[in-house]
Amino acid sequence: MKADAQLEKIFEAFKQRTITRVFYVACGGSSALMYPSKYFLDRESSQITSEIFSSNEFIHRNPQSLNENSLVILCSHKGKTPETTEAAKFAKSKGALVVSLMYVEHAPLADESDFIVNYSWISAGNMEPMPEIMNYAILYKLAFGLLYVKEENKKYEKLVTSLNSLSTVFEKVMAQNEDVINAYAEQYKDEKIMYTMASGANYGMAYSFAICILMEMQWMHSHAIHAGEFFHGPFEILDKDVPFILLMGLDETRPLEERALTFLKQYGNKLVVVDAQNFDLTGIDDEVKGYLAPLVNNVVLRMFALALSKARNHPLETRRYMFKVPY
């Protein structure tokens, strides 16, 4: 596959230079999908640290630790998000190695990058095209590949075989959850606000669902609450009428999500739980399950997004500002 050939070249580049710091730079949903990769690097490497910045914050903050020993990974679906293109240019001016993911083959972002990875031609079983999921696969490969090249971290091989099992896993998860998701959509279609919550590798999914699906695509109020922070302020908002979507993963922070679940069950009433532990993950290696669980939960979230949009008669494509007015 083309993406794999592109990745091979990038891994060669990893070998050629010192990399002590990774900056994940993107906007909105593209930024959110980088969270599990940072979680992986945090847990697995003592030598390579990482950061996630929204593109414009990255440029204006101008972190002094960005230099020729940095790897900057960017992502923009159509490769023409102006802030992200500008961020790539900025990163190159600092001497960093610049790798960009995009759905299309040619775009302004590509022109400002040392390497690009396209994910446009990969399909996931019998689902409709799910470019976000394919973004993730590439991002995982970049992070795991970096530590494979630099630190002989063997999880890369387990990641690759596990990714190959994903489409089968997704099909089973979809079949298993269709009815319950449709029922949830009917139940919550008239809500004005829905909070999301998660921790660890899953937090990015909670963030993405809040800002991209609920706020952007459904014009519903939302906020992604960190499951640990919940008990230090946000939980006071909870009552029987306030809906929460809780993501439960398989990574080491699961106890935080479990604690939140107990509280939500006791004091709330409107609760959507998406728990990777309930799904058949055959084919995903135990050593990478925690890292990949967000991908599986995300399939359920996407089903929920679609069902919600139908129940609310508000298509996911409807926008009032994005790409329509100057901003």
Add this chain to the structure above:
Amino acid sequence: MKADAQLEKIFEAFKQRTITRVFYVACGGSSALMYPSKYFLDRESSQITSEIFSSNEFIHRNPQSLNENSLVILCSHKGKTPETTEAAKFAKSKGALVVSLMYVEHAPLADESDFIVNYSWISAGNMEPMPEIMNYAILYKLAFGLLYVKEENKKYEKLVTSLNSLSTVFEKVMAQNEDVINAYAEQYKDEKIMYTMASGANYGMAYSFAICILMEMQWMHSHAIHAGEFFHGPFEILDKDVPFILLMGLDETRPLEERALTFLKQYGNKLVVVDAQNFDLTGIDDEVKGYLAPLVNNVVLRMFALALSKARNHPLETRRYMFKVPY
């Protein structure tokens, strides 16, 4: 002052060891007040990187870059937040230098720390005790002091003289904003949701106001939106009926906040703008203005919190879960 004597000892400890990484670890409001310090370190140091983690996430994520070359700075008002005490213990077990801020003199957190700094006896002009503001002053001194000791960064001296001018600045800001803040409180007292927004050094203040004031103390829905992320999803929620509190600082990311302001003015109608540029900051050195602006904006936010609680007849001290039920 006692805090300064404590800080002197800590600076001595900084001299004695290699420090390549700072972890800011706390929960809720105590975590939020660490954001400007990270902003400072990001902008000023190429050698010392930093992270902010909620206490429980820090422990369970178990970042491999935490080691004997790490400085871990924790904060808990009463020094008995269980997750934060546990995080201090965890950090010490990894060999890190552990420094904890607290309002009280003796607490479980103190027992797990190498050094503590108390901020209980400092007062800010004629305001009521504002421990949060005093937290900030100590946190700034720690970050600026670290780079002063390690990298001869001269902004420490400018910081110290500027901090000494703060109480006068606060008094003027309070007098200037009293009427407008009371009017805002009257205007927004019946809202069910208020978003906050900021970028750079100010984002922590937006986060804190959203989760600690609005959600925790007023049981109003909220979400702190990053001003750069706003245009990549969240802005679709905006209409004439959705209230936003926009913080505008004086740091390098101000263009992000200005862009958000333009959009909010065009498509929104319910807008509270707290802009440090409108305040008399005499006595604050130009070179540290961007870093200290969040403190000044926070004074206005605290006035707003108090006015809102009175207008809504919902005292800031009212809780239904915190310290009242097991969790």
